[in-house]
Amino acid sequence: MILFLTFVAATLGITFWASRQTKTAADYYAGGRSFSGVQNGLAIGGDYMSAASFLGIAGIIALSGYDGFLYSIGFLVAWLVALLLVAELMRNSGKFTMADVLAFRMSPRPVRTAAGVSTIVVSIFYLLAQMVGAGALVGLLLGITSPAGKAWTIVGVGALMIIYVVFGGMKGTTWVQIVKAVLLMSGAALVTLLVLGKFGFNLSGLLGQAATVSGPKANPESFLSPGLKYGTEAQGLAGKIDLISLGLALVLGTAGLPHILIRFYTVPTAKEARKSVLWGIGIIGVFYLLTLVLGFGAAALVGKDAITKGDKAGNTAAPLLAQKIGEEIFGSVGGTILLALIGAVAFATILAVVAGLTLASSSSFSHDLYAHVFKRGQATERQEVVVARVSALIIGAVAIGLGILAQGQNVAFLVALAFAVAASGNLPAILYSLFWRRFNTAGAVAAIYGGLISALVLVIFSPVVSGAPTALFTTADFHWFPLSNPGIVSIPVGFLCGWLGTILSKEHNEAKYAEIEVRSLTGVGAEKATQH
Template structure:
């Protein structure tokens, strides 16, 4: 991409930033806590579904999956399936019940019939941990994109861009709250899907609108040949690699229903019907997008070649930008750069809002102030928290810049499934579930996931580890989901069966009726 124009790339991205900041300023009306945290619950199912897609489709989906398909073919596309199937869990088990039972955060649901202070504190810890892991992956992704798309190769230059992205996301959150952030995510989703559709149409046109011809050319320019059309190119080397893929798939499928920034979006609609419609819209939107990534991935292999992709600064992540430059020159590359940055910006803004809302609403208002905090003070604390989270994520992104970005995204899903899914399902569907079970489930899932990650090849013992120069890894899998997720369910069950104060039967009955019917929900 020697002919790429960094000035053009930044100009296109600058136009996006100016327009969206103006929109955020115009629509911002965060006069109450409900407005700031949940946009007053005034978005329709279609609007919220597209925003969900914008919140969920990170740079890893656009760049990472296309690159994985270009290099590994069938095995790369399995990432798309995992990301998409997870929404069925949301649709069938979580969305409606969560909207009916809670108000602003996941902690509202978990603490509904439990002891408020310890459960809300645990929910806040879980949300902050998951959001931080997810966020530093996005911030580090911004640094990688700079090297690839804007011809900035120095670590200091990439650090400056990570800082700029972090500052922008804080501005979006502080000014617009949930309403402004939602509109940014809607615009970003529209840009991302339009870009994917345009590249897909251009690609198919180059091969006479024959997917067969495109895939044949992709196999010819891939060292694996026709092996990319069958399972095993990446995860079939040994029984351990197959188990690693099972672990990753489990995390991707079950983690979606535990991601705090996804769960919080169900409170921006007025009722459970719109919550279900949100999931349907999000699922359909993302299904179309992931089909486009299949064409883009094989198209990148066919036109750019696998060797060129792996030899580029971003490795697999360079597939989509290389393809855009091959078929549309600097203009299309500039659009891809803008879309990639917009993707990171929208996702980290949603994560920042979720983390700050959980700290302000769950920890400050209900743990520190024991439920006596006013709505204005909650919003004020949330805004200060957003500043702290922004600064922390900038530092974390700089520290892990260029290191295991794909691992970090998958790990965020593992943390979400391990800490949140078991306690959510138990709270909604098991009448006997109590406070001890909730705490054991959350902390057991979090601690086991963190322990296994620290002593896995993600951190040490491998050339692409965060600390490649040392080796203290004894857990062989790169994703701990196959162990930590069942362990979380087991901890929640054992903690409950061991006894302790049982939840109030009247509150349990109220939660059951409310979650199923919506009676009494705000």
């Protein structure tokens, strides 16, 4: 409790300081573009290494072995897509949000409306995962086992998140992310070193014990081979397609995540944007290698039964591993301290990421929907910031309610759904806008809505929501789509809708494309992104 309260007090102090520095819309949305590449790289790492990464991936590896590592690889490889195709070009072309890039050479109101809706939907999916992780984590640390107790935990996390965003804006959120990234890397590295030390830094010894303790009794070695969770023989062809679908969503989703895209606007130059992504990928790459040891370490030392007893989806594997390894090396007091340390770090992770997500969605609502759609570009900066703060309150309340409903789901899986929605709706519109000369308003709107609606419909009628023992509604069965992840269908649908909408419309602005091409490649005029 002391460690928890210390972290909360420190981050609230940062938020209060940042609120004194936040005077303009650029301060609130982009931190005044005052962060260096290294600082923003740490913040990107902080944004990306969410509760899903730390708690969810470690849990899936601990319960499913080799197959769980797919998430680590998928999230890491996804950064190459963001680095090569999106990061610098988005920084050069936009001002505060993804919609600034899309609306530049198109009719602004329909495009901003579509981008705003998509941003809010993706952010709420992602927020959902963080809230579920918060309930599981704080429940473990405080001994709360009842759903009602975990629900109140989610309410508390949501309230803190709203305070960060309403008062701190991007400046406060970024500093919280930087502090959290340093803490998370330190905590994960410490537990990893202790686990490896326990096995004499012999990775094969660790993997062997993990298979023996947590693998299937009939064939423990299958724990270290593909096919235990995804693409199993029992699932048949549908299972193999589902695996490809999940991989597609993980690899392509990052480049369409709104809370990652707005990070590129916090640096002053394109060079710093490139540097921040390179720092981000370095930090993230090391972290996902650590999740391998954390997951298999939990499987070897804690065991599958003890992990699922604490949380059936495995979200508490990493904190339980910290407690176990601490007890074995330092005694019971050491175990308690290490559990509290990792718990506080994971809590920091959740708070920082939910703040970033809420900021992305509230910024999109105020800057895109309120200022440019409802007010037709006539809103003052002060009005925009007030609306952003009010919308943060509303979005936070929605996330709290959905988080309470989704308790018991694995948080890494919930994030994969957010990635699928981002890859289906946002990514086609962004890539077409940056690279296709013929692209127009009808294409942008069709790409966003087509991808977004197809992903949402397929998720609603999939085994994730009904018709499976692990579904959101276990007593109902209205699913007709056989895959748990919609990416393999919804991502091509998004690209197809964008292409179809474009060729069916006669609108075409060659001069505007030439201007955004120069701007995206050089950064000229980036600070004065057109206000439509």
